[in-house]
Amino acid sequence: MFMDFKTLQVSDEGAILRVQLNRPEAGNSIDGQMLDELLLLLRHLEDDNTVRVMVLSGAGSDFCQGGDRTEFPELLERDPLGSELTLLGYKAQRVCSTLAQMKLVTIARLHGDVIGAGLGLAIFCDLRIGADTSRFRMPEVGLGVPPAWGGVLPRLLEEAGQAAVRRLLLLAESFDADMAERLFILHKVVPADDLDAAVDLWARTVARRDPTTTRTAKTMLNARASANQLTIGSYFDDELLTASIVRRTMLRE
Template sequence: MPMRALPTTRSLVLEEEGGWLTVWLDRPETRNALSGEMVDELKAVAAALRDDSPVRGVTFRGKGGTFCSGGDLKGFRAIVEEGRTLEDVAAFSRSAGELFHAVNELPQVTVMLVEGAAMAGGLGLVCAGDFVAVTADARFALTETMLGIPPAQIAPLVVQRIGLAAARRIMLTAARFDGVEAHRIGLADAVAQDAAGLAAIEGEVRRNVMQCAPGAVAVTKELALAAAHLPREEMLDRAAAGFARCLTGEEGREGVAAFLEKRKPRWAL
């Protein structure tokens, strides 16, 4: 199917190959800080991926050996010095929050590859991924409270990723930790020694994802995210409807037939 055109970007490098998109954060001079421009571009990429895209998976990583240093503090200072209203500042925060949730809710499988550092909002972006691989020496911290601000928009995603107790500890103390500790607390799914190790882990994830039906993956993600907040009866209904759509749709018919006929389904690469 034709893919909705990816946006033209200045702070991101987009590489699509074989049904997989790699999104490189590309502001190495700022350690890939999340500027307003980068947030807008990431949201535009997410919008393009959400609408009938043939992309099966998305990897996020950072140029220059660093994932993301968090929000652009020079931009934060400019907001204060310009005397923006509370409403303006809240709208700025909400825009960033919309980005994190847009990534979290992408229908594709998302992979976060972290080397160098993932700080503050960068750590929040990591928590929006489905699969996270980090180098052992990668550095992490939620430093917002040290700056007199809360990790407001990323807090729900941090809790979602590692649970309330661990999230409270790292958010309220601004604790710094490495990739090994990130794996221990559930932030990371896998640890590598270097970038080559990250590439090997990602390759295995890609191979596995390419065996799965993209529509079924999208419905599975939708149900998993809904499970935390939907009442029991509504969850049962949504799960039943999703199952019915998939089983009676093209993918379900093909998947069952392929299994019974002992062949690969059409989507398996």
């Protein structure tokens, strides 16, 4: 039995749990409440031995248009030094690290816009299937902030490679599903009408596997990723992101 959320829609199908980001009026942008609810759900799943696959999707026309920057002015007004912003960044990192380390398998169902923090959230899922109409972008450098949300950089480098990530970050250009598949940001691209069927096939295939073997495989895969995260220094991303936002706010004033 799963609790009711305001920013998530959760459907329990036994071995498969479907979690939908549910702020379509805001492009499913990730705010503090969504981070709180995601973290609560993921922590609950850590103690659940029934669910073997979690499918993460977005309501409406987009998977996720990124972090909700409309929160920043209010947080800085309450605390000009940015400690509340740092806490927001810490929550994002906890969500992403928990997502990556979960014993169950996570599948991202991607459609429409997959931008910034939305791409960050998706990249921490084990498997990613996208509609051929989906669009991707890492806009942070263009917005004047470092690519620090959720500790995404080490994971992105691990999945897509340094040369590709350099282009994505420095140009902050939009790219389509075919390029995302070539960079292994997507594992599979399908026509939009076939997206649900493709996701269901993978989810049911994984759900039939022996959970102990699957968990062991994930542990082995995550060992290398954790070492790279420490090497790159992403544990300081919260402070980096806060400092850049505070600085931009002060310059505007």
